[in-house]
Amino acid sequence: MDPEDITAMLLGATNDEILGVMDQISNALCIVLERMYQELQEIENDSKPAADIEVFEEEVRAMEQRH
Numbered sequence: 001m002d003p004e005d006i007t008a009m010l011l012g013a014t015n016d017e018i019l020g021v022m023d024q025i026s027n028a029l030c031i032v033l034e035r036m037y038q039e040l041q042e043i044e045n046d047s048k049p050a051a052d053i054e055v056f057e058e059e060v061r062a063m064e065q066r067h
Contacts, residue, residue, distance in 0.1 A: 030063055 006025075010018055037060060041053070 026066075030060075033060060033063070 006021060009021060013021070037056060
C-alpha cells in the first residue's frame with residue numbers, strides 16, 4: 001500500500017476502519033520480520049548461539065499472538 005493511499009483512507013475513516021488498516025500493517029510487519037529472521041538463519045549458518053535464536057523466536061511468537 002502506498003503511504004498516500006493509507007493517508008487518504010484514514011482521513012475519513014471510522015475507528016473500526018482505522019483499526020483494520022493498523023491490523024493489516026502489523027500483519028505485514030510480522031511477515032517481514034519472519035522473512036528477515038529466515039534470511040538471518042541462512043546467512044549466519046548456526047554461528048549464533050542457540051539461546052539468542054530462541055529469544056528471537058519467542059519474540060516473533062509473542063508478536064504473532066498479539067495480532
